[in-house]
Amino acid sequence: MLKKLLHSREITAFAFILFMFLGVGAINPAFLSPGNIWLCFNSSVVYTVVAIGIALVIITGEIDVSVGATLGMTATICGTMIRDGQPWEAAILTALLVGLLIGVVNGFGVTVLKIPSIIMTLGINGIVRGLIYVYTDGKWVENISFDFKNLSQGRLFGAITWFYLGALLLMVAVHLVLTRTKHGKYLAAVGDNIGGATLLGIPVDSTKFMAFVLCGLLAAAGGVLYVSRVGFVTPIAGNGYEMKVIAACVLGGISLSGGVGSVIGAGVGAAIMASISRVLVFVGLSSDYDNTITGILLIIIVVSDALIRRRAVEKARRERLAAKTLHAVASEKGATVDA
Amino acid sequence: MRKGKKLLLRWESLLVLVIVLEFLIFGTLSPKFLNLKRLFSGLNQFIPVCIISLFVTYVMITGGIDIQAGSIVGLTSIMVGVLWNDAGLNIFVACIVALVAGALCGTLSGFFVAYTGVQPMVVTLGGSFLYSGLALAVTNLSAKEAYQGISDFPEAFRALSRTELFGAVPMQFVIFLALVVVSYVVLHRTNYGRKIFLCGVNPNAAEFCGINTRAVIMSTYTLSGLSASVAGILLTAYLGTAKADMGAGYTLPIVTAVVLGGTSNLGGSGGVIGSALAALAVGLLRIGLSLNGLSTQYLDIPVGILLVVTVSFRFAGTNPKLRKLFGRRKRQTVISKAG
Numbered sequence: 001m002l003k004k005l006l007h008s009r010e011i012t013a014f015a016f017i018l019f020m021f022l023g024v025g026a027i028n029p030a031f032l033s034p035g036n037i038w039l040c041f042n043s044s045v046v047y048t049v050v051a052i053g054i055a056l057v058i059i060t061g062e063i064d065v066s067v068g069a070t071l072g073m074t075a076t077i078c079g080t081m082i083r084d085g086q087p088w089e090a091a092i093l094t095a096l097l098v099g100l101l102i103g104v105v106n107g108f109g110v111t112v113l114k115i116p117s118i119i120m121t122l123g124i125n126g127i128v129r130g131l132i133y134v135y136t137d138g139k140w141v142e143n144i145s146f147d148f149k150n151l152s153q154g155r156l157f158g159a160i161t162w163f164y165l166g167a168l169l170l171m172v173a174v175h176l177v178l179t180r181t182k183h184g185k186y187l188a189a190v191g192d193n194i195g196g197a198t199l200l201g202i203p204v205d206s207t208k209f210m211a212f213v214l215c216g217l218l219a220a221a222g223g224v225l226y227v228s229r230v231g232f233v234t235p236i237a238g239n240g241y242e243m244k245v246i247a248a249c250v251l252g253g254i255s256l257s258g259g260v261g262s263v264i265g266a267g268v269g270a271a272i273m274a275s276i277s278r279v280l281v282f283v284g285l286s287s288d289y290d291n292t293i294t295g296i297l298l299i300i301i302v303v304s305d306a307l308i309r310r311r312a313v314e315k316a317r318r319e320r321l322a323a324k325t326l327h328a329v330a331s332e333k334g335a336t337v338d339a
Numbered sequence: 340m341r342k343g344k345k346l347l348l349r350w351e352s353l354l355v356l357v358i359v360l361e362f363l364i365f366g367t368l369s370p371k372f373l374n375l376k377r378l379f380s381g382l383n384q385f386i387p388v389c390i391i392s393l394f395v396t397y398v399m400i401t402g403g404i405d406i407q408a409g410s411i412v413g414l415t416s417i418m419v420g421v422l423w424n425d426a427g428l429n430i431f432v433a434c435i436v437a438l439v440a441g442a443l444c445g446t447l448s449g450f451f452v453a454y455t456g457v458q459p460m461v462v463t464l465g466g467s468f469l470y471s472g473l474a475l476a477v478t479n480l481s482a483k484e485a486y487q488g489i490s491d492f493p494e495a496f497r498a499l500s501r502t503e504l505f506g507a508v509p510m511q512f513v514i515f516l517a518l519v520v521v522s523y524v525v526l527h528r529t530n531y532g533r534k535i536f537l538c539g540v541n542p543n544a545a546e547f548c549g550i551n552t553r554a555v556i557m558s559t560y561t562l563s564g565l566s567a568s569v570a571g572i573l574l575t576a577y578l579g580t581a582k583a584d585m586g587a588g589y590t591l592p593i594v595t596a597v598v599l600g601g602t603s604n605l606g607g608s609g610g611v612i613g614s615a616l617a618a619l620a621v622g623l624l625r626i627g628l629s630l631n632g633l634s635t636q637y638l639d640i641p642v643g644i645l646l647v648v649t650v651s652f653r654f655a656g657t658n659p660k661l662r663k664l665f666g667r668r669k670r671q672t673v674i675s676k677a678g
């Protein structure tokens with residue numbers, strides 16, 4: 001059990017976040033106060049929810065770069081409806097429906113029209129971004145009721161926000177579905193070997209379709225959380241979120257070629273992404289370096305992971321070759337003795 | 340006759356048709372569109388995308404993707420500004436340094452793609468974070484406030500984009516045409532170009548032919564980085580200000596132009612002429628729509644729709660279920676071929 005845990009890919013991300021916190025704590029002990037640590041995790045809630053969604057798509061071997069626009073669109077719609085005094089349930093439900101719809105469109109394009117997912121979702125990203133301007137006329141959505149904003153401040157034991165607790169529960173639930181149920185396992189199967197999955201009779205297209213729909217839905221959930229946390233919505237809300245959450249997934253050990261990784265990793269990656277800017281402040285650097293550090297981290301982690309894996313493959317190959325040649329030598333000797 | 344028919348059926352001919360249609364439609368809608376001066380001044384904003392898409396085509400032919408070009412544009416722009424304004428270099432020396440930096444940025448990502456086997460998407464995602472972060476860091480070196488940008492460049496530098504040949508054709512456009520010729524000759528008429536195609540079709544076969552596939556793949560990223568910094572310099576000269584966030588939204592139009600130009604995102608096929616024509620078509624679409632009163636923020640909607648619709652035409656044929664629905668005769672010919 002322990003060995004299995006040590007070999008899982010998320011453990012690298014866990015170890016990384018631990019070392020990062022301890023390292024920064026060594027430079028500036030104020031960082032390690034419980035309040036600050038909780039703040040790091042609590043502030044990652046939007047990233048976490050969206051990252052879980054995109055992880056589903058990435059595990060099937062596709063990609064969705066429209067989540068940023070989806071988040072912006074649903075946040076705008078939810079924010080506008082709440083500002084105009086409509087019931088919260090209606091606002092949230094509408095936002096989720098819009099996210100679902102965008103997911104359906106993406107899924108349709110990828111599974112029925114067979115458009116490569118990066119192109120399809122890039123196009124949808126542009127379209128939805130434009131639609132946000134059409135919907136808001138380029139204006140900010142402000143004056144959102146305090147009650148709704150206060151939702152994001154509610155805490156359990158004064159530490160973890162209800163939102164983040166919910167995100168964690170969601171993460172565990174999705175993880176269990178992916179690892180324990182038949183249909184959940186389909187996702188990784190499709191991403192790992194699409195030909196093999198087809199031959200096994202796994203419904204490849206509908207699995208991918210579901211992944212896109214869920215991704216849209218979770219991006220919409222991220223949009224609702226965004227409204228409550230930030231309190232206002234600009235037309236460029238969610239810009240660049242797609243890149244951040246993809247980076248979070250990669251940091252958390254999910255391979256972009258599909259089939260490898262878990263949503264737990266996505267959650268840890270999201271926490272890393274959200275913590276970097278706070279870490280910079282505590283180390284005494286400007287948060288302008290946020291992107292630089294993210295880029296360097298991403299490249300280092302991915303490249304070292306690729307090199308380690310390649311060495312493992314080569315080592316296994318050498319061992320196999322050695323075993324084969326040893327066997328050949330032994331059988332040859334046996335043959336001469338017989339003669 | 341047959342040759343003529345073949346020429347008509349080529350993808351590039353369709354793009355020429357699209358451009359002609361755009362001239363007809365927008366020309367009748369608003370006569371301003373046919374005013375050469377106005378047309379070129381509108382196109383000036385879009386020339387950087389056209390230039391970059393030429394060389395991103397190289398990357399996509401090898402089976403990769405480059406989403407970092409936009410951030411290299413910003414990095415180049417701010418580097419020229421800071422080297423000239425704060426380091427006191429001659430403006431053209433500053434340009435050369437920035438060109439070298441752009442090529443190095445491309446090479447770095449290309450190195451990781453080619454020599455470690457990490458997916459190009461991940462590496463260039465990291466690159467886009469890294470280089471846009473570096474651009475911000477460079478901005479902080481300047482005495483001027485970041486939001487103002489650096490301006491008041493010498494006339495000799497601004498002449499790079501301000502000079503108009505024959506009283507109407509701007510220098511930028513001439514540079515673009517020259518680069519089209521250069522990139523066409525390199526890709527379609529030299530050994531190096533053949534190697535790029537072979538790397539995309541089958542890297543293993545290319546390796547067995549004695550081609551250093553890794554070096555070839557890396558060099559395509561160098562070229563796209565270099566072209567991004569050429570674009571950055573031209574854009575800085577045209578706008579007269581150096582800013583770190585220039586080129587931030589270029590990923591969608593660049594990928595649109597390349598994919599619309601007929602280059603497969605899986606590698607192995609495509610061409611520079613198609614990308615150039617597609618980039619012009621997208622540029623003209625944007626000018627035409629904005630002349631007819633569509634606000635620039637909405638322009639991503641038609642571009643996105645154009646991308647999704649054209650690509651869906653090209654890929655929908657690969658879905659057997661759709662074929663069953665629409666093209667029964669086509670299906671029969673496929674079967675007879677298979678038999």
